[in-house]
Amino acid sequence: MKLKDLGEFGFIDRIAHLLTTHDSRVVKGIGDDCAVIQISEDTNLLVTTDLLIERTHFLLDWQSAQTLGSKALSVNLSDIAACGGIPKEAFVSLAIPDRLGIEWLEDFYTGMAGVADRFGVSVIGGDTTHSLSDLVINVVVTGLVGTQEVLLRNGARPGDIVALTGPVGDSAAGLESLRKLTSVPSHLSSTLINAHLNPRPHIQEGRKLAQSHVCHAAIDISDGLSSDLGHVCKQSGLGAIIFEDKIPVSEPLEKFAQEMDVNPFDWALNGGEDYVLLAAIDKGNFRQLAKVAATDGWALIEIGEFLSEPGMTLSKVSGEKISIIPRGWDHFRS
Amino acid sequence: MKLKDLGEFGFIDRIAHLLTTHDSRVVKGIGDDCAVIQISEDTNLLVTTDLLIERTHFLLDWQSAQTLGSKALSVNLSDIAACGGIPKEAFVSLAIPDRLGIEWLEDFYTGMAGVADRFGVSVIGGDTTHSLSDLVINVVVTGLVGTQEVLLRNGARPGDIVALTGPVGDSAAGLESLRKLTSVPSHLSSTLINAHLNPRPHIQEGRKLAQSHVCHAAIDISDGLSSDLGHVCKQSGLGAIIFEDKIPVSEPLEKFAQEMDVNPFDWALNGGEDYVLLAAIDKGNFRQLAKVAATDGWALIEIGEFLSEPGMTLSKVSGEKISIIPRGWDHFRS
Numbered sequence: 001m002k003l004k005d006l007g008e009f010g011f012i013d014r015i016a017h018l019l020t021t022h023d024s025r026v027v028k029g030i031g032d033d034c035a036v037i038q039i040s041e042d043t044n045l046l047v048t049t050d051l052l053i054e055r056t057h058f059l060l061d062w063q064s065a066q067t068l069g070s071k072a073l074s075v076n077l078s079d080i081a082a083c084g085g086i087p088k089e090a091f092v093s094l095a096i097p098d099r100l101g102i103e104w105l106e107d108f109y110t111g112m113a114g115v116a117d118r119f120g121v122s123v124i125g126g127d128t129t130h131s132l133s134d135l136v137i138n139v140v141v142t143g144l145v146g147t148q149e150v151l152l153r154n155g156a157r158p159g160d161i162v163a164l165t166g167p168v169g170d171s172a173a174g175l176e177s178l179r180k181l182t183s184v185p186s187h188l189s190s191t192l193i194n195a196h197l198n199p200r201p202h203i204q205e206g207r208k209l210a211q212s213h214v215c216h217a218a219i220d221i222s223d224g225l226s227s228d229l230g231h232v233c234k235q236s237g238l239g240a241i242i243f244e245d246k247i248p249v250s251e252p253l254e255k256f257a258q259e260m261d262v263n264p265f266d267w268a269l270n271g272g273e274d275y276v277l278l279a280a281i282d283k284g285n286f287r288q289l290a291k292v293a294a295t296d297g298w299a300l301i302e303i304g305e306f307l308s309e310p311g312m313t314l315s316k317v318s319g320e321k322i323s324i325i326p327r328g329w330d331h332f333r334s
Numbered sequence: 335m336k337l338k339d340l341g342e343f344g345f346i347d348r349i350a351h352l353l354t355t356h357d358s359r360v361v362k363g364i365g366d367d368c369a370v371i372q373i374s375e376d377t378n379l380l381v382t383t384d385l386l387i388e389r390t391h392f393l394l395d396w397q398s399a400q401t402l403g404s405k406a407l408s409v410n411l412s413d414i415a416a417c418g419g420i421p422k423e424a425f426v427s428l429a430i431p432d433r434l435g436i437e438w439l440e441d442f443y444t445g446m447a448g449v450a451d452r453f454g455v456s457v458i459g460g461d462t463t464h465s466l467s468d469l470v471i472n473v474v475v476t477g478l479v480g481t482q483e484v485l486l487r488n489g490a491r492p493g494d495i496v497a498l499t500g501p502v503g504d505s506a507a508g509l510e511s512l513r514k515l516t517s518v519p520s521h522l523s524s525t526l527i528n529a530h531l532n533p534r535p536h537i538q539e540g541r542k543l544a545q546s547h548v549c550h551a552a553i554d555i556s557d558g559l560s561s562d563l564g565h566v567c568k569q570s571g572l573g574a575i576i577f578e579d580k581i582p583v584s585e586p587l588e589k590f591a592q593e594m595d596v597n598p599f600d601w602a603l604n605g606g607e608d609y610v611l612l613a614a615i616d617k618g619n620f621r622q623l624a625k626v627a628a629t630d631g632w633a634l635i636e637i638g639e640f641l642s643e644p645g646m647t648l649s650k651v652s653g654e655k656i657s658i659i660p661r662g663w664d665h666f667r668s
Contacts, residue, residue: 002432002435002436003430003432003434003435003436003439003464004432006436008462008463011436011439011462012462014436014440015439015440015443018440018443018444018446018447019443019447019450019456019457019458020447020450020451020456021456021458022450022451022454022455022456023422023423023454023456025422026423026456026458029456029458029459030458030459030460034459035423035425035458035459037422037423037458037476039373039374039379040373040374045373045379045476047423047425047459047474047476048459049425049427049459049460049461049472049474050427050461051427051428051429051461051463051470051472053429053463053464053465053466053470055466056429056463056464056465056466057463088357088359088371089357089360089369089371089381091369091381091383091474093383093384093385093472094385095385095387095390095470096337098336098337098338100337101336101337102336102337102340102345102348105337105345105349106348106349106352109349109352109353110352112352113352113353113354116353116354116356117354117356120356120357121356122353122354122355122356122357122360122363123353124353124355124360124363124364124369124371125363125364125368125369125381125382125383126364126383127383127384127385128342128345128346129342129385129387129390129391130337130387130390131387131390131468132387132389132390132468133467133468134465134466134467134468136385136387136429136470138383138385138427138472140381140383140425140474142371142381
């Protein structure tokens with residue numbers, strides 16, 4: 001059977017039975033943003049890893065060495081953020097084709113070091129080797145989070161507010177803009193392209209959510225809102241309704257969508273790589289937390305509610321209610 | 335400048351200044367078998383990662399899915415062994431080309447699970463994605479070791495015995511045998527090929543060395559004896575002399591070398607991928623430890639001595655003394 005018939009998540013289900021856990025310290029294994037391992041009475045270790053392949057995940061024509069270095073680290077920091085953790089160490093492995101010289105690699109590490117310094121992360125290991133074709137980047141990040149703080153995908157409860165920590169869709173529109181570069185007004189595309197090439201991991205937001213003790217579950221929007229909300233629903237055994245008019249889309253995205261004559265909510269719902277957080281917040285405490293967030297200078301935007309019945313519904317601006325089919329990124333199916 | 339002019343280790347030196355350590359918990363960063371991070375008063379976390387690329391590190395024509403899965407984990411366990419640690423968790427990322435179906439992948443994970451179960455390792459995370467060309471495998475392994483036990487490369491002292499925990503050269507001869515498969519008698523090649531395709535990580539040996547408190551430094555033989563001894567010498571600020579007639583070579587290797595009309599010590603010295611441990615053992619305690627090892631059923635073979643003067647010397651069977659030039663594997667130069 002081919003992987004494209006099975007999909008990434010079908011594949012994970014298929015091989016999961018082969019992989020036994022020998023360690024009672026493992027709080028959470030495969031299937032969340034990070035693996036979670038208890039290392040002391042009050043502390044969990046978080047581990048996340050991302051494998052980025054040239055032509056699958058990025059094109060060197062579109063992305064400078066420096067932004068590639070910063071993004072490769074940022075997307076892993078975003079996984080730590082989704083678990084409410086403090087990032088600590090990074091391990092960077094590269095398989096390098098001959099065409100990339102040392103100057104390119106210095107730029108790559110300069111970009112990565114900028115993000116590492118900003119978030120207090122130490123790059124302390126990895127592996128470097130030779131590739132005969134594509135550039136390969138693997139980044140591993142470890143982090144720490146309190147055992148009472150850790151945010152997982154499976155903790156959402158019926159009635160919890162579905163909330164986002166920032167706008168969605170910019171990254172997908174930025175990618176579209178890169179694809180059609182010549183036909184797009186540059187004052188619009190630069191913000192969107194930047195969202196795609198240089199996303200900010202929501203570490204601060206993740207910490208605030210974890211420390212609030214009223215956030216029951218979280219995930220970062222990497223596959224796309226429809227997919228990632230689907231992951232939380234599936235793992236929490238719930239459904240959800242979200243409201244199109246509440247989904248935060250940026251002004252550049254709205255204008256760009258107008259120019260391109262497409263619905264901005266298609267990008268917002270199914271785009272992916274936004275790296276904002278989606279959180280399940282206790283209903284009775286949502287308003288208070290949103291107020292604190294506003295004072296602190298971060299966003300917490302209500303877009304819907306978790307429901308005890310399975311299935312995801314989008315309530316459209318028109319009033320029409322439609323089923324959400326997770327349409328985010330699956331590398332084997334795209 | 336091209337990487338092949340700089341070499342893997344020159345490259346690491348060149349980018350090291352870009353990577354700041356923010357964390358006082360980091361005992362050892364780049365430049366050892368594992369990164370070492372203190373996580374409690376008496377415990378260090380070990381982290382190691384290896385990136386394996388098709389056509390650079392392996393050919394699918396030569397290696398079954400199952401042995402590739404077991405080897406990909408074993409080589410990382412070997413790094414944990416070199417630091418004296420107990421392996422705990424593994425994270426496996428794959429970039430999969432279309433030509434590999436789910437059955438191949440199930441075999442791969444079956445091979446990996448065999449090694450994981452044998453050494454009590456839990457495979458609890460990773461990333462799976464699509465590759466347009468080569469199969470890419472990244473494995474990360476975490477382990478634990480006492481803060482008073484951890485073995486690093488930089489601790490060797492003048493007068494320490496250079497010792498190995500097993501024979502060297504089999505893996506390189508096995509690789510040569512795979513290259514020339516038709517011309518090699520199969521009763522010889524099977525042992526050697528197995529050493530190459532299915533190496534055993536010396537976890538037990540690493541633990542015994544760590545617990546002995548008379549082992550000052552260790553490394554696993556992955557790049558080759560000449561290179562890996564060179565790493566310990568350089569990081570400990572020492573030199574060494576080793577004796578050709580003491581270097582342990584297996585009977586199949588000797589016979590195979592005879593058939594091929596080559597010197598078996600060339601493979602033993604420069605081959606690599608043996609995954610036995612090289613250790614610096616306190617001279618006064620070596621004999622006692624070797625006796626304990628023999629009783630316990632593991633090997634500790636004296637091959638030379640660390641010296642306060644830099645430079646590595648090979649004392650040949652003929653009595654001639656020659657300088658050892660590290661000739662082990664460098665992916666950018668090979």
